[in-house]
Amino acid sequence: MGKKRLGIIYGGKSSEHEVSVHTAHSIIKAVDKGKYDILPIYIRVDGSWAQGPWVETAPDDVNALRYETNKPFNLLGLKEQLDVIFPVIHGPNGEDGTLQGLLELLDIPYVGSGVLASAVGMDKVMMKKVFGNSGIPQGDYTFFLRSELKRNLEAICEQIETSLGYPCFVKPANMGSSVGISKAKDRASLRDALTLAARFDRKVIVEAFISGRELEIGVLGNNEPATSVVGEIIPENEFYDYQAKYKSNGTRLEIPAQVSDNVVNRMKELAVKAFLALDCAGISRIDFFYDEAADKLYINEINTLPGFTPFSMYPMLWNEAGIGYAELIDRLIALAIERHNEKLENETVAESFE
DSSP states (O other): OOOEEEEEEEEOSSTTHHHHHHHHHHHHHHSOTTTEEEEEEEEOTTSOEEEOOOOOOOTTOGGGGSOOOOOOOOGGGHHHHOSEEEEOOOSTTTTSSHHHHHHHHHTOOBSSOOHHHHHHHHBHHHHHHHHHHTTOOBOOEEEEEHHHHHHHHHHHHHHHHHHTOSSEEEEESBOOTTTTOEEEOSHHHHHHHHHHHHHHOSEEEEEEOOOSEEEEEEEEESSSOEEEEEEEEEOSSSSOOHIIIIIOSOOEEESSOSOOHHHHHHHHHHHHHHHHHTTOOEEEEEEEEEETTTTEEEEEEEESSOOOSTTSHHHHHHHHTTOOHHHHHHHHHHHHHHHHHHHTTSOOSOOOOO
């Protein structure tokens, strides 16, 4: 059996561009070159596309990992060049269903969730509505459009103070890697938080503060997903912000988390329920708050394309469960092909009733 032709799409037109570049570098270095021929496909910050060859360089030299080539790029010819694609573009214009829709039209198998799950998983408001409808416990929240904030900022602040109180968390509805997130403790910081979040998205979500431990679990599979061990994030800051995730060495990841088997089993059950509620595929990391005093779990969010360097939480959770980084990549590629083959069972020509 010959090698599979694997495309890695990375970069992207979002504030998480740099994270995506590092992820692509990690995957390309880790994959078994005896199993895969690699075609790196880079999307620049301006949205233009370029392709390989890959330049091996130190992973912290982000600029050197980007392609600057005048080679014509034939997007419509990808199906003839590739067997499967691993998209590692985080945030809007990549993780939110837009790229997935393009790959569906091109009819190429790809790692991760489809259009619907990717879009709902990225939009924190829609995600919470689905979780609420599925009976998955979560904290109180509200949301506003940027246009409303421009017109009625003080009235909105009063509404938040009445419905949620302080402290509360303010986030762009469509963003990942903790970009644009603030913890508001009073009216002044709430104003600043709403203004900051609105810089990154037209929709802003405000969440009630939940006092609890930050626990995470990985999900792997399609129709019958499996779950990893549970991990805990112990941030050096007040919450797990962008600085703590990518710029600091002070945040600790405890894998496995020191929680009871009962908590682990409940998390596993809720994680699978959340994964299936959104009709996810392949990969997801699901984040919870655990109120130890009340012994209650609250879902925070689902990440349909979580961080994927060897030192990211998702691969580390599965490594603890006995699945190493290279094997995890293999499994995700196999799941992508499995999901694509399942779609091929759909009939596309209506039956004639003549």
